[in-house]
Amino acid sequence: MARKNPESPNYLPIIKWQKWEQKALSEIFSEIKSEVTPCIEIRDSSQHKNLVKNFQDVWNAPALIDYADPRGVLTQTRQSDLYEFLCHAVKEGFDVSPVFGPTEIKRASTALISLATSFSEVSIRLRTSLAQLPLSEQTFNELRDARSAIPQGKNTRFILDLGNPPQAWDASNIGYLKATLINAKALGFNSVYLASGAYPDDLSFIKTGYGEIPRQDWALWQTLNTSTPELGIGYSDYGILSPQWTEEALIRMSSRISIRYTRSNDWLILRADGKTKDDSIAISQILVTTFQNDFQGLGFSFGDNIIHHRADSSAPKKDKLCGHYHIAEGWSHHMAHVIKIQY
Numbered sequence: 296m297a298r299k300n301p302e303s304p305n306y307l308p309i310i311k312w313q314k315w316e317q318k319a320l321s322e323i324f325s326e327i328k329s330e331v332t333p334c335i336e337i338r339d340s341s342q343h344k345n346l347v348k349n350f351q352d353v354w355n356a357p358a359l360i361d362y363a364d365p366r367g368v369l370t371q372t373r374q375s376d377l378y379e380f381l382c383h384a385v386k387e388g389f390d391v392s393p394v395f396g397p398t399e400i401k402r403a404s405t406a407l408i409s410l411a412t413s414f415s416e417v418s419i420r421l422r423t424s425l426a427q428l429p430l431s432e433q434t435f436n437e438l439r440d441a442r443s444a445i446p447q448g449k450n451t452r453f454i455l456d457l458g459n460p461p462q463a464w465d466a467s468n469i470g471y472l473k474a475t476l477i478n479a480k481a482l483g484f485n486s487v488y489l490a491s492g493a494y495p496d497d498l499s500f501i502k503t504g505y506g507e508i509p510r511q512d513w514a515l516w517q518t519l520n521t522s523t524p525e526l527g528i529g530y531s532d533y534g535i536l537s538p539q540w541t542e543e544a545l546i547r548m549s550s551r552i553s554i555r556y557t558r559s560n561d562w563l564i565l566r567a568d569g570k571t572k573d574d575s576i577a578i579s580q581i582l583v584t585t586f587q588n589d590f591q592g593l594g595f596s597f598g599d600n601i602i603h604h605r606a607d608s609s610a611p612k613k614d615k616l617c618g619h620y621h622i623a624e625g626w627s628h629h630m631a632h633v634i635k636i637q638y
Contacts, residue, residue: 308633309534316626321353323597334394334418334454337380346360350384358392360377367396369395369399381411385410423456453486455479455490473526486529492537493512501564505566535557535562551569552571552618555621565586572617595635604616
């Protein structure tokens with residue numbers, strides 16, 4: 296598939312390895328799979344065991360593997376789990392890139408670093424914010440030391456992860472981002488990414504009906520990439536989940552179901568009054584009729600196929616996929632939209 300930004304590396308969605316995100320990955324269409332390299336976050340030991348068991352069946356293609364906690368810290372337990380997975384990856388021949396924070400690669404055990412740097416690529420992910428740029432001398436030195444910990448000649452990827460992007464920015468902000476990525480390239484990183492996520496962690500401000508959430512993550516990347524096309528900046532985002540989302544959110548799941556549908560400049564949110572199958576069908580029918588100019592239709596993605604089938608009044612109700620499938624379909628459509636229409 297011809298990419299609109301051929302100088303940029305693969306799209307890098309940050310995936311939290313929940314069941315329904317796995318479903319979205321496993322059902323990705325072959326025509327875009329080669330353009331997507333997910334960064335898989337492993338948040339606890341149960342997910343670690345699941346990754347060891349299911350990576351091959353779910354994805355079995357190039358991926359970044361990040362075992363740090365949401366703050367970017369690799370505890371001893373997380374180091375042990377990462378080591379175990381990497382041993383498994385070597386045995387099975389998985390094409391993965393271990394991910395470290397700039398300070399965490401220095402704290403990691405010698406055995407883990409030796410194993411991690413045996414892979415064809417190692418990634419460094421700096422979690423920061425636009426307000427913390429330009430980088431302090433200490434942070435830059437940590438980034439330099441992190442690159443030095445990886446053997447010369449080894450492919451390296453640098454991810455500047457802002458978490459939530461700002462609502463607005465100016466030329467000085469873009470200048471700081473540009474300088475940070477230029478300096479990273481000068482340190483020897485082969486590819487550089489800007490990552491952020493604008494999806495909120497709470498949809499309660501959207502009442503029954505529909506709402507629109509600006510995709511500030513895409514807008515910021517596009518502004519930066521337009522100003523610096525020669526850098527070939529990679530695009531990375533958190534898709535239809537917030538950077539602040541954690542497993543605890545499952546405990547306080549909304550009593551109302553939503554469709555999260557990616558458009559080029561925003562997410563269209565269709566929110567029902569309840570969470571029954573009838574509610575899912577109703578908002579799906581609204582999407583394919585009232586918002587027919589936005590709906591990409593049958594064949595666009597696994598997610599669009601689910602929505603199309605759910606909205607089809609002639610299809611048996613018992614066969615319509617609802618509930619948590621809204622997460623799988625949202626992620627599936629999002630990745631397809633980024634690759635087919637934008638990136």
